[in-house]
Amino acid sequence: MRKLLVVIAFVAVSAPAFAQQAEGFDQSVNRWLHSNRGENYPRFTPDQVCGIADNIIAYQNEDGGWPKNLDMMSRLDRDSVVAALKPWRRRSTLDNSATHTQVEYLCEAYRTTGEERFRDAALRGMEYILSTQYPNGGWRGWDADAITFNDDVMCGVLSLWLEIIYAKPRFAWVDPAFRERIRASWDRGLDLVLRCQWVRDGVRTVWAQQYDHETLQPVKARSYELPGLAAGESANIVMLLMRIRKPSPEVVEAVKAAAAWFDANKITGKRIVTVAVPEGLPEDRSVKKDRRMVDDPDAAPIWARYYELGDDRFFLCTREGVKVCSLAEMPAERRSGYAWFGDWGNKVLKKYPSWLAKVEKQAARKK
Structure with a gap:
């Protein structure tokens, strides 16, 4: 029994x-x-x-x-x-x-x-x-030979490495020597993440989707994925950094700066709705749904997928690589076939206060 x-x-x-x-x-x-x-x-x-x-x-x-x-x-x-x-x-x-x-x-x-x-x-x-893993500490994706945060490449691997380092139950069997190899890989990857955080006029912001292996400058992938700050990928990076048990001063500053960026660039009073169009859209009858931005004073904050590197203006992009500023300007297929806006930053802003209190408490103990 x-x-x-x-x-x-x-x-x-x-x-x-x-x-x-x-x-x-x-x-x-x-x-x-x-x-x-x-x-x-x-x-x-x-x-x-x-x-x-x-x-x-x-x-x-x-x-x-x-x-x-x-x-x-x-x-x-x-x-x-x-x-x-x-x-x-x-x-x-x-x-x-x-x-x-x-x-x-x-x-x-x-x-x-x-x-x-x-x-x-x-x-x-x-x-x-x-x-x-490249000598610079990064991993490439599929669409471009570049350091890739898109599609959970960097964060997915580093999240796995962090769980192995912390000997979470499913990884408890990993022997110490192999775990040390993982730790060395993690250290190189984390260092690269911190170096890739975009700095504008001396102020840290967030991250792009892809970076050149040598220059660490943001680069494009597919034709409609132009260099720019990426809210979704950046949110995943910040959530990863906030899982580090004893973050270094560099990690703490990176998270603080990113949280400030998310707070400053949230879009309020707007909501993205998906509308079924059984007969197809007039400009493309093969597209059976449409996406629109509508007013909603009670809506939770949202963020655009891409922001300009120089001034944080958000942009969308056609398959031909042409930037536009609204969903209404996008061709039907791209308007409905890509997540141009999302609630990515909400998880960051929700966790950030408790994370900050924790690291401040850790810092106070060291004094």
Whole structure:
């Protein structure tokens, strides 16, 4: 009876963890569906851990990484899935939350099941991440050979590294020597994050999506992703920095400056609404929904996706690379097909006061 109670308690603890881990695959699933696979195919449920983890192992490349935009929870023939990919789509990447999410899942699967094949595959994934870190401390994405904060590349890896360094339960098995390699990689990555924070007239602001490996200047990726301060990516960076248990003075100043920027650049009294247009928009009948900015005095603050490097004016961009200043000026497809505004900064401003009180208390103890 005692053994049964232990098993029941263990499952109760593990199920939410795996449900959360499965959510990490959402970005890939969405892109999988958009690639015309449709939604009517068999999938594992979140509690079918070994099936999902074996999927992950089956899709792992020889170099230890994973391709992007595969549904790790599908129950399709694995060889057929891989064979259907064009060769360039099979290559390993950190883009769209690939590789670090697979490593996290495998580590949780190993903690729960004790199956060594899950641990070994996770270690190979970690080795891939270590091997692809640039000397400057950064990692590249898919669309541009540049230091990439877009699509959770830098923050996804550094978040994984931080949990390993702090020996969170799913990573408790990582041996000290390997953990030290992770720590060294984390230190280089964190140093790069701090160096990439955009400084204007001596004042720190936030971050761009991509940076040149040599100059650390913001660069473009796709035609409509021009150099500019990026609210969504910056919010993720700040949330990561606020997870550091004993932040250095440099980290503290970076967070303070970024929080001030989010507060100064919030858009209030406005809300983005999505409107169904079954008959299609007049300028493009293939677009069946529209996005508009409307007045709403009770709306929570929102932020634009991009802001000018020189003066914090927000901008949007057409596929041709032409900047515009409002949703109404955007072509129909880009207006509805990209997240030009979001509530990204709210999580920063919500957590910042308690984080600041904590670091000030830590500082007072040192005096």
